[in-house]
Amino acid sequence: MGKLTRFGVSLDEELLEPFDGLCRRKGYGNRSEAIRDLIRRALVEEEWQHAETDAAGTLTLVYDHHKNDLARKLMRMQHDDHDLIITTLHVHLDHHNCLEVLVLKGDAVRVRALADRLISCKGVKHGTFSGTTTGQDLA
Template sequence: MQRVTISVSDEFAAELEAFMARYGYDNRSEALRDLARTGLGQTAVAASEDASGHCYATLAYVYDHHTRDIPRRLTETYHGRHDLTVANLHVHLDHDHCLEVAVLRGATAEVRGFAQAIIAERGVRHGHVTYVPVDIGNETHVHGLSGAQPHTHVRPRG
């Protein structure tokens, strides 16, 4: 067994203690191991999706806007891959924290890489991404009075 040392905020430590009390953990190590296993399991599900296909995804995360340069870094990351972003919602939670929710679309591997880059930014916490695999097809048929027009349809799989 290997020993890993981490530093956490007082608020996080209090949350961990409350989690331990609620679920009957006797020590922090076992609680953190179980939480890490759960997180790694969720990540494995996202990683096992068909990376050659396309998807829509929601990316939600909280960040401390006082963290050095994080608004600039996030903006640059989004502008660097503007082709993946459909919409973005920004909510001020308190004096220090912001919640952002982004709707993404594109090749699954590219969306996954983008989402993980955002979640991995220093200052981002509580990052979570949910994928909806889709099939994209070009079709020609009539909508309304415009006659037959070729256009793209996106259909969720499953």
């Protein structure tokens, strides 16, 4: 970690009180830790706006593998972009429903496009993508 710099932040009490409550619920030892996390989150979001950067993320899908040959379609799509997929986890939730988690890493635009294609595939019941950073440029 670099040199620590102190700075002041002025907040209206109507904003500070809920923020302090959030800090307690999330288990932050102090406001500074929470503010550091908020800044990192904003920097990661900004990083995702740059097409030329590498990024990482997790994609979670829930689908009925019996529907419309869906499992085969999803697998084919994943094979088409195998270089972006670090690992997958496939869980049988019940007789019909599967949960699949993919860890993705690569060009941010390609990673996001793959996640969008898989989520929007007909038959996927629910999908979420959480993009993050590779951490290389984050303090």
